Amino acid sequence: MLEVFVFSTLNGLVTGLLLFMLASGLTLIFSMMGVLNFAHASFYMLGAYFAYSVSLKLGFWAGLFFAPLLVGTLGALVERYALRRVHAYGHVAELVFTFGLAFLIEEAVQFFWGADTKNYRSPDLLDFPLFVLFGQEFSAYRGFMITISVGIFLVLFYVLTRSRIGIIIQAAITHPHTVANLGHNVPLIFMAVFGVGTALAGVAGVIAGPVLTTFPGMAVVLGSIVFVIVVIGGLGSLGGAFVASLMIGLLQSYAIASNLGMPDLLNLLGLDFSRDHPLNDLWTLTLPQIAPVLPFLLLVLVLIFRPTGLAGKREE
Amino acid sequence: MKRLHCRNTLRFLLTGLVLSALSTTSAQEPVRIAFIDPLSGTFAAIGTSGLKQLQYAADELFNSKGGILGGRMIEIVPLDNKQSPTDTQIQFRRAVSEGLRIIFQGNSSAVANTLNSTISRHNRRNPGQEILQINYSAVDPILTNEQCSFWHFRFDAHAVMKLNVLTDYIAMSSDIKKIYIIGQDYSFGQVVSDTSIALLREKRPDIEIVGNEFHPIGQVKDFTPYVTKIVSSDADAVITGNFGADMVSLARSIIDSGLDIPIYTFYAAYDGITATLGADGVDKIYLVHNDAGNPLPTEERLAYTRNFKRLNPNNDMTQFRITNALQMLVQAMEASQSTDPYDIALALEDMRFTNMSGEELWMRGEDHQIIQPLHISVHTDQNIVVDADNSGFGLYRDFSVGGDETVVDHSCRMRRPRR
Numbered sequence: 001m002l003e004v005f006v007f008s009t010l011n012g013l014v015t016g017l018l019l020f021m022l023a024s025g026l027t028l029i030f031s032m033m034g035v036l037n038f039a040h041a042s043f044y045m046l047g048a049y050f051a052y053s054v055s056l057k058l059g060f061w062a063g064l065f066f067a068p069l070l071v072g073t074l075g076a077l078v079e080r081y082a083l084r085r086v087h088a089y090g091h092v093a094e095l096v097f098t099f100g101l102a103f104l105i106e107e108a109v110q111f112f113w114g115a116d117t118k119n120y121r122s123p124d125l126l127d128f129p130l131f132v133l134f135g136q137e138f139s140a141y142r143g144f145m146i147t148i149s150v151g152i153f154l155v156l157f158y159v160l161t162r163s164r165i166g167i168i169i170q171a172a173i174t175h176p177h178t179v180a181n182l183g184h185n186v187p188l189i190f191m192a193v194f195g196v197g198t199a200l201a202g203v204a205g206v207i208a209g210p211v212l213t214t215f216p217g218m219a220v221v222l223g224s225i226v227f228v229i230v231v232i233g234g235l236g237s238l239g240g241a242f243v244a245s246l247m248i249g250l251l252q253s254y255a256i257a258s259n260l261g262m263p264d265l266l267n268l269l270g271l272d273f274s275r276d277h278p279l280n281d282l283w284t285l286t287l288p289q290i291a292p293v294l295p296f297l298l299l300v301l302v303l304i305f306r307p308t309g310l311a312g313k314r315e316e
Numbered sequence: 317m318k319r320l321h322c323r324n325t326l327r328f329l330l331t332g333l334v335l336s337a338l339s340t341t342s343a344q345e346p347v348r349i350a351f352i353d354p355l356s357g358t359f360a361a362i363g364t365s366g367l368k369q370l371q372y373a374a375d376e377l378f379n380s381k382g383g384i385l386g387g388r389m390i391e392i393v394p395l396d397n398k399q400s401p402t403d404t405q406i407q408f409r410r411a412v413s414e415g416l417r418i419i420f421q422g423n424s425s426a427v428a429n430t431l432n433s434t435i436s437r438h439n440r441r442n443p444g445q446e447i448l449q450i451n452y453s454a455v456d457p458i459l460t461n462e463q464c465s466f467w468h469f470r471f472d473a474h475a476v477m478k479l480n481v482l483t484d485y486i487a488m489s490s491d492i493k494k495i496y497i498i499g500q501d502y503s504f505g506q507v508v509s510d511t512s513i514a515l516l517r518e519k520r521p522d523i524e525i526v527g528n529e530f531h532p533i534g535q536v537k538d539f540t541p542y543v544t545k546i547v548s549s550d551a552d553a554v555i556t557g558n559f560g561a562d563m564v565s566l567a568r569s570i571i572d573s574g575l576d577i578p579i580y581t582f583y584a585a586y587d588g589i590t591a592t593l594g595a596d597g598v599d600k601i602y603l604v605h606n607d608a609g610n611p612l613p614t615e616e617r618l619a620y621t622r623n624f625k626r627l628n629p630n631n632d633m634t635q636f637r638i639t640n641a642l643q644m645l646v647q648a649m650e651a652s653q654s655t656d657p658y659d660i661a662l663a664l665e666d667m668r669f670t671n672m673s674g675e676e677l678w679m680r681g682e683d684h685q686i687i688q689p690l691h692i693s694v695h696t697d698q699n700i701v702v703d704a705d706n707s708g709f710g711l712y713r714d715f716s717v718g719g720d721e722t723v724v725d726h727s728c729r730m731r732r733p734r735r
Contacts, residue, residue: 003548004544004545007544007548008541011538015538107356115360115361116365116705117561117564117587117588117589117591119707129574132574136547136574137573137574139572213561213564213565213568213592216357216361218561221534221535253541256542288531289530
């Protein structure tokens with residue numbers, strides 16, 4: 001039992017931290033533009049595919065360096081030449097634009113790389129078990145994923161709260177006109193934040209590609225869950241996104257590891273149904289079976305009882 | 317000057333139109349076949365690969381040899397359903413409105429079930445304009461049992477038939493004592509789980525089922541939490557019906573965890589899966605399927621596959637049953653000298669056919685289920701003549717059973733239309 005608990009916690013941490021890398025960029029961009037970027041997970045996918053192509057020629061580490069740069073540049077260009085124009089027509093137009101962009105990127109990925117799964121490998125250097133506990137291996141690559149994610153969180157936290165750039169960004173989000181009057185180039189700041197946000201998604205793609213498989217559906221699989229995290233954490237709150245990411249990573253991991261289900265609940269209540277009961281499917285439902293939909297359940301609950309999310313500020 | 321140029325262009329276009337109209341009336345009308353499968357979205361890889369194989373079979377075997385029924389070409393009309401039952405309904409309507417009477421479909425039993433009931437209803441209401449369903453891949457047993465239909469023909473062995481062979485194979489290895497079953501939470505996944513448990517209890521009562529897990533289809537980001545459970549259950553083998561990305565991720569997670577046990581699968585090959593598993597999957601991944609795999613049984617089959625590979629360097633001949641299905645369909649058309657689904661259906665019933673691999677195929681008339689030899693192959697790079705994903709790795713045949721040994725009873729009570 002203990003081994004399952006320990007490994008579920010580790011698995012939950014890996015997933016949670018990975019989700020945070022996506023959610024952090026998304027929530028930054030949200031607080032800046034006031035719209036959710038539906039194409040955010042698509043940049044994550046692009047990160048994985050760019051890194052895959054680079055790794056074929058120059059190896060994994062070059063991919064880790066170049067792919068986020070490429071994705072970030074692409075993100076910045078999208079902001080500068082498309083989103084900024086669309087911005088003039090209001091939030092709905094922006095929302096629809098990012099929605100369309102997500103489809104466009106998915107189709108483009110299929111066009112250039114094909115629809116099949118890509119053989120994107122983790123580096124040989126990290127191809128050993130970091131430690132063996134209770135007879136189970138924990139791979140060095142997963143340890144590497146945790147290190148990178150935590151590193152990025154710390155750097156991001158430091159830059160945003162302790163550095164001068166962070167102060168200007170925070171000010172530009174809440175008081176753009178005042179910041180502009182002080183002589184700062186606010187559109188440039190927005191472009192930079194969008195670029196960095198998408199680059200973060202790119203990093204997530206680079207390090208997730210080898211373990212979560214690189215295929216054209218990877219954006220869709222992760223996309224919805226990232227929105228859930230941003231909403232649960234409170235739109236625009238970095239700390240909230242961090243807590244929500246870990247919460248959802250661990251929640252799913254524990255739910256899968258548990259063997260609890262409706263039969264246990266019915267036993268507890270002393271009830272019993274025969275197998276041909278019309279609601280048999282409901283009475284035999286188990287927690288692992290519904291684990292991947294639990295975040296959405298949590299989303300509904302949070303929206304009902306705390307509409308601003310865990311750390312969101314109530315809008316005036 | 318510019319005006320003149322415009323007028324010339326117009327005249328040119330008009331002439332072209334008239335010419336093309338003339339040519340279609342003078343040549344014989346093609347036999348049009350709809351192909352409804354995912355050509356975009358998460359499962360696009362399998363769908364597009366199937367389309368290429370059907371197109372190749374039509375061109376290579378018939379169109380390049382003067383067509384069928386005395387000179388008519390076969391035209392494949394691809395319709396994208398994104399593997400969603402809703403989109404399938406829309407594409408079915410489109411096929412009907414375009415006058416297509418034969419539908420090839422294979423991916424997802426959920427889609428096949430929807431199509432089956434939609435076609436049954438359509439055919440009941442529109443006598444004389446029936447549609448024929450050629451199911452080349454959906455293996456939910458229900459389609460040739462409780463839900464069987466006169467208008468549906470299946471060209472792949474259904475899940476229970478495959479599991480019968482697979483459990484025979486597992487029963488032979490005496491060192492397997494504990495088995496973990498994991499699958500996608502939908503009709504096919506449930507069938508794999510229920511049937512494996514029932515058959516293993518019968519064939520090897522000493523085998524303990526240490527896990528029976530379902531996960532939502534196409535929703536799992538990371539399979540590591542599931543693998544943690546598999547490891548702690550001390551399983552000696554895993555059975556899964558997963559396909560596509562769910563299959564790769566699961567196998568990769570199992571292998572990455574350092575677990576060295578066989579994984580018995582239905583779909584763990586091709587479309588990037590073989591390349592992704594690579595050296596890590598050697599002698600671990602087993603597949604039950606209807607294709608002979610390496611070594612290819614006949615020279616003709618080898619040449620046919622090599623030619624496909626030459627034309628489509630990035631694809632493999634993953635579903636040879638598509639070729640079987642088209643050949644038998646054409647044979648039925650030729651025998652009945654008709655393209656009407658009713659005549660074709662009658663001709664297909666109880667048809668016996670020797671395919672390119674030299675295997676005997678029989679379309680059982682009672683339930684429209686194909687009976688054919690089945691094989692268990694292993695993922696390896698030894699003695700591979702035709703590899704998968706250009707990776708050097710491929711499937712090597714390890715165990716085969718003849719068609720008559722794969723026969724299982726059916727519960728089909730077919731409603732046969734009267735004409």
